[in-house]
Amino acid sequence: MSLIISGSVAIDNIKTQVQSQEGLLGGSAPYASLSARLFGEAVHLVGVVGHDFPAAHLDMLTSRGINLDSLERNSGESFTWTGEYHEDMNNRSTLKVGINVLENWLPKLSPEAAKAKFAVLANMSPDNQLQTLEQCTEVEFVAADTMDLWINIANERLHDVMKKLDLLVINDGEAKQFAETTNLIEAGRRLQAKGPKYVVVKRGEHGSFLFGTGPQEFFACSAYPLSAVHDPTGAGDSFLGGMIGWLAANGKSKPTFADLRTAVAHGSVAASFTCEAFSTQRLQTVTLDEVKGRLEELRSYTSF
Template identity: 40%
Template structure:
């Protein structure tokens, strides 16, 4: 089943803005998937095809969908990946650094000339094994998106808002804290915004929901070309909506086959939940 951060992010972001993807796949990766990118106006010139097998991950979710156990991880060609940003991508104003080793994220960031807003993702593994590189990355990005457990691990604080304040001192201007079915928080200087998840009737597979959220969030920001507080709040809603489509199917089978009208309909429903 096709997955990966770039796949989910790109399929969500393209509803709002043109998107270019940088990554690596093996010779076993289906040509049809690359063709599907092109048919949906996703620029795939930054995808390198390397000799060998594509990265693979297998996991098991518990009944609550919040607890996940990794069963197998095979880095394959990703183990030797050296990101190279295509020339015309380097002038991009908005950049998402998907979850990867922080040294690789910094290497990609260094190749983009003067981005206006950079959002990064990370995970427990890099917090525990690549902390020095991660600390440097946090000083160079505008935003960080992580879940609550990652925030606790990163700071050693068990109070969510105390942990958030500590992370903001590390460099990012904004922090997005993901809480799965319980929604997400957006925090920054003078900025606190809590958002519930969109009420999905049936969750099929939550894999990729975080990257789909990031795609909707960044895609909307790029479409309006500013990061004012009101824009960031609206972007949170759009990210939540694109994530809700992701979890309704395996891979991108649902996310890839929506339209902007369906996204706007769910945006309006979610917005109505915030009204008193």
């Protein structure tokens, strides 16, 4: 079952305490798309790039089986993000952002992409998320991510998005902010009350919480343990893409809670690969056998 992944496509410049790299592939859509493709289904990436966007990045995405028929090529400059990670890789500083072609972007889905059964509204403005969804003619499962920026400046439109979701994926700090509570369990339930049938709260290196439809439908998944993190950029997007990629690959457009538990574990493993190298460099080389191996390890680490 095909899926669309709509979101930002960026040129990233990243510095850690060990090294720095420039001109990297970034943005929510590439990370989520590469992660979803680990599980073999057709992925349509919806986004926009400028005249300065490296052709090598686009060639790589195509080589990994990602359809770019809904990626707009604009004459302006590409969206760019420059950031620095501190010694604690959970903390980073944004040094510079160039909105550029994203400022007036209107998503445009190809006829084939519009028929996708799964829609991933990756991190982007709520307006762009709604504009994407309005063009989906046969969608059966809708998942979205968001961030503190949109909670602050587009709260009303974000609430409009929430009413159309089957699944919201959001990190812990933003879940508390959006739900106006310091308790993560309460936050998850309050977010469900805003519209999504299911909510996943990402907790970084501590894993994630999945909230189902009843009080007993709750699942806490560990993150895959890594001894070293090289670049956590895009890990959350990879988590989302891995989740929905697994659901699509298995035809789970009406997933049970058990299906979603399994999808969360697949998302966790996909995210772990992202952290092992700058940008999407590790995601580009991951094999399904490596994913399966890591899933077995995660299962052995967390069962009792």
